[in-house]
Amino acid sequence: MDWNSVVQGILGVGSQVLIPIFIIILGLIFGMKPSKAILSGLYLATGFIGMSMAITQLTTAVSPAAKSLAKYTSINLPSVDFGWPGAAAITWAWPMAFIFFAVEIIINLVMLLAKWTKTLNADMWNVWGIALTAYMVYSVSGSMVWAFICAGIQIVIMLKLGDMWIDEIKNDFGLPGVTTTHIEAFTATIMFPINWLMNYIPIFNRKWDARDLKKKIGILSEPVVMGAIIGLILALAGRYSIGDALNLAVTVGAVMAIFPPMAKFFMDALTPFGTQMSNFMKKHVKGCEVVIGLDWPILGQSTELWVTMVLMIPVSIIYAAILPGNTVLPIAGVINYCIGVGGLLLTGGNLLRMIVLGIIYEPMFLYGASYFSNIFTKLATETKAAKVPAGSHVTWSSIEAPDLRFLFAQAGKFNIIAIIGLVTLLALFILLYRYMKKNPLPAKRYESFEKEAK
Template identity: 90%
Template sequence: MDWNNVVQAILGVGSQVLIPILIIILGLIFGMKPSKAILSGLYLATGFIGMSMAINQLTTAVSPAAKALATHTSINLPAVDFGWPGAAAITWAWPMAFVFFAVEIIINLVMLLANLTKTLNADMWNVWGIALTAYMVYSISGSLPWAFVAAGIQIIISLKLGDMWAEEIKTDFGLVGVTTTHIEAFTATIMFPVNWVMNYIPVFNKKWDARDLKKKIGILSEPVVMGAIIGLILASAGRYSVGDALNLAVTVGAVMAIFPPMAKFFMDALTPFGTTMSNFMKKHVKGREFVIGLDWPILGQSTELWVTMVLMIPISIIYAAILPGNKVLPIAGVINYCIGVGGLLLTGGNLLRMIVLGIIYEPLFLYGATYFSGVFTKLATSTGAAKVPKGSEVTWSSIEAPDLRFLMAQAGRLNWLAIVGLIILLSLFVLLYQYMKKNPLPGKRYEKLEKKGANSEVSAK
């Protein structure tokens, strides 16, 4: 039996089928009634499919605007951005990719048994991201054993991310017993120092989430209105005609309004599942708490998430035009989930902080995409998964954890600066983990800072 073909056939159904099936199976194990387990799985599938349709519609609408903006700014960059779908396709074509299912499961089970994590990762479709890291490290360092070590480091980080965000996701999003283990959220690590500095700047400690903005600016804070305004800005930058500009405005506004209702299906699916799992653990595993790790779209109800990511589109295009040495124009990966998800969880939905952090850290992703363009091109051509014209390159403009992957790849070459950099980055992650475990609800923390600032102003008067 060709196990590679078997795995490819299973993966071919997509995350919208694979993950709900896993949730149904886990639900039955934890004692859910078959009818409720199946309903949870189907609602979860509905959430993933609905979110995917909305994201695809958003990408389809804004990509031409991004191209038009690039055309009018005379940007001509050689590396073609094929986004995460292209990256996933060529990674699954790598013959060794399916091995990392076993690596993921073994490390997760060992950590659970050793009480080193409370997260059981069910987001198995995204194992391709772990396999991609292994290929990148192997391609650059030439060391296959180190590639497996690097993959293991990413798995451990993902599980600890799940532990770190669980309380915030339960409190701020109403999702019990689940968390996100996606490596996209690792961006919070490099954002952490700047976000810490923001604690001492009064303007960043005010309430900047969508709910509070609604009290201040009324209708302008509605997702459909904010989306329409952003759409008009993108259309104007791309010099659209009036009709096309209005069309884009309406489309972006509609998609922004659709995200929260689509995200409700995640709550309908995961609330009964989380409650059942929690009751099971309290009964059979006393003193232990477990959460299920899932993909980032479970956070899709956040208006701040989408506002930040869409606002970053023209900013990323401008960066692409002006950054020296950059080779990629953001098109397929123009919506940077890493900045959105990492910023959302780190700041608790503080929109001003999220946008400023996005502006500061966007260049990292473009330079990461530029650096790894040769690796992506090599993988695409060697597997035959994508046709790359001679003299051209492919890459991913919003590549996940470019700092971590770069440092691990270079460390495998015994680059001492990279080894030191990797130690510093992992140490910073440990600091972030400890900080967030002590302060699991950043939104509440900023409320205290705001009150502190207000009291200081009163004292000064």
């Protein structure tokens, strides 16, 4: 039996099918009535599909505007951005990719049994991100052993990221019993030092979330209005006609307004599931808490998330034009989820902090995409999962955890500077973890900010 083909066939149904089925099975195990378990699974599927449709609509609408903006800034860069869908497609075509299901499951179970984590990662579809790291490390270092070690470290990081956000996701997003284990949130690690410095600048310690902005600027803070304004500015920057600019403004505004209702399906699905799971654990396993790790769209109700990511579009285009050594024009990956998700969870939705952090750290992703373009091209060519014309390159402009993957790869070549950098980055992650566990809620974090500032 060709197990790779079997796995590919199962994965072909997509995360919107796999994860809800997993939730239904877990719900039944934890004692949910079949009707409620099935309803939770279907609501979860609805949330993922609705969020995916909205994201696709947003990407489809803004990508031409980004191209137009690039055209009028005379950008001509050789690496083609195929976004995360392209990266996922070529990674799943790698024959060894499916092995990392077993690696992820074994490490997760060991850590759960040893009580080193509370997170059970159900986001199996995104195992491709772990496999991608292994391929990248192997391609640079030539060591498959080191590639597996790095993949294992990434799995541990993902589980601890899940542990890190449990209280924040429960209290700020109304989702008990679940968390997000996506490696995108690792961006919070490299953002942490600058975010810490912001503690001592009074303007950053004010509340800058959508709810507080609504009190200050009224209708301008509504998602549909903010989206329309951002869409209009982006269109005019790309020299759209008035009619096309208004069309983009209405589209972006509509999508921004759609995200919160779509996210409500996650609440309807996961609140009863989380409650049932918590009750089960309290009754049968005293002193043991388990939360389910899911993909980042469960955070999609956040207006701050989408405002930040859309505002970063012109910023990324400008950086692409002026950064020396950059080879990629962000198009398919122009919406940078890493900056949005990492910034949201780190700052507790402080919009001003998120935007400033995005501006500071966007170059890291473009340079990461430029560095890994040869590897993406090699993988696409070897697997024949994507056609790459001779002399061309493909890459991913908003590649997840580019800092971690770069240091993994270079450390495998016994690059002393990279080894020191990797140890420093992992130490910074531990520091962030301890800080977030001590201050799990944004309100508590801001209280400590104010005390330290005084």
